[in-house]
Amino acid sequence: xxxxxxxxxxxxxxxxxxxxxxxxxxxxxxxxxxxxxxxxxxxxxxxxxxxxxxxxxx
Numbered sequence: 001x002x003x004x005x006x007x008x009x010x011x012x013x014x015x016x017x018x019x020x021x022x023x024x025x026x027x028x029x030x031x032x033x034x035x036x037x038x039x040x041x042x043x044x045x046x047x048x049x050x051x052x053x054x055x056x057x058x
Contacts, residue, residue, distance in 0.1 A: 001030075001038065002023060002026060002027060002030070005022075005023065005026055006019060006023050009022055009023070028049075028053060029046075029049050032049050032052070032053060033045055033049065
């Protein structure tokens with residue numbers, strides 16, 4: 001899934017830095033929710049990720 005996202009971003013002609021950053025965020029998100037099926041995630045799961053990871057990273 002992450003490889004497909006990477007290919008998609010490259011196809012949109014984003015800069016390497018942007019592609020690397022977005023892929024890093026997605027990899028963190030997947031790792032954070034590793035106990036859940038990715039297809040079962042909801043908007044609330046995204047909010048929890050932002051609150052628990054990004055807010056703490058400041």
